[in-house]
Amino acid sequence: MPPSIDDLIPNAKKIQQDAALKEAEKAEQYARLAAAAEAEKQALIDRLARPSGKSEEEKVQLASTVIQRAVRNGLTEVQVYRFPNTLCTDKGRAINQQEPGWENTLMGIPKEIFQLWTDYLKPRGYRISYQIVDFPGGVPGDIAITISWGD
Secondary structure, eight states, rough: OOOHHHHHHOOHHHHHHHHHHHHHHHHHHHHHHHHHHHHHHHHHHHHHHHHOOOOOHHHHHHHHHHHHHHTTTTHHHHHEEEEEEBBBTTTTTHHHTTTTGGGGGHHHHHHHHHIIIIIIIITTEEEEEEEOOGGGGGSOOOOEEEOOOOO
């Protein structure tokens, strides 16, 4: 017995329902992935907002390693860190405006790096720069920390 016409060519409403279900499944999967990515990003920001847990000796050793590697490569500056603007109490506004006291807006690891520079690098002639390096949607985004030396 040959297949019926209904088996060969399904009803248009049925096809639309099937397509809508598939589209809903895709949207649900995308939403799950987006939620997981956002949760992962938030966990990273939460971790970076806390102190690193490194001793002063470990921090100085790390700074020394980074600077010496840059010098061996002929550089006079090195970007040592990049972080989201949410690690500033004002989301980077004071840094972007170069306002006095901008360093007081820092939290977590970016604040530790500034303190390390103040305590150990600045007295030895190193400079530090915190600069907004991207502007998604026209607003301050990530901030880069650069240590420099020489003229």
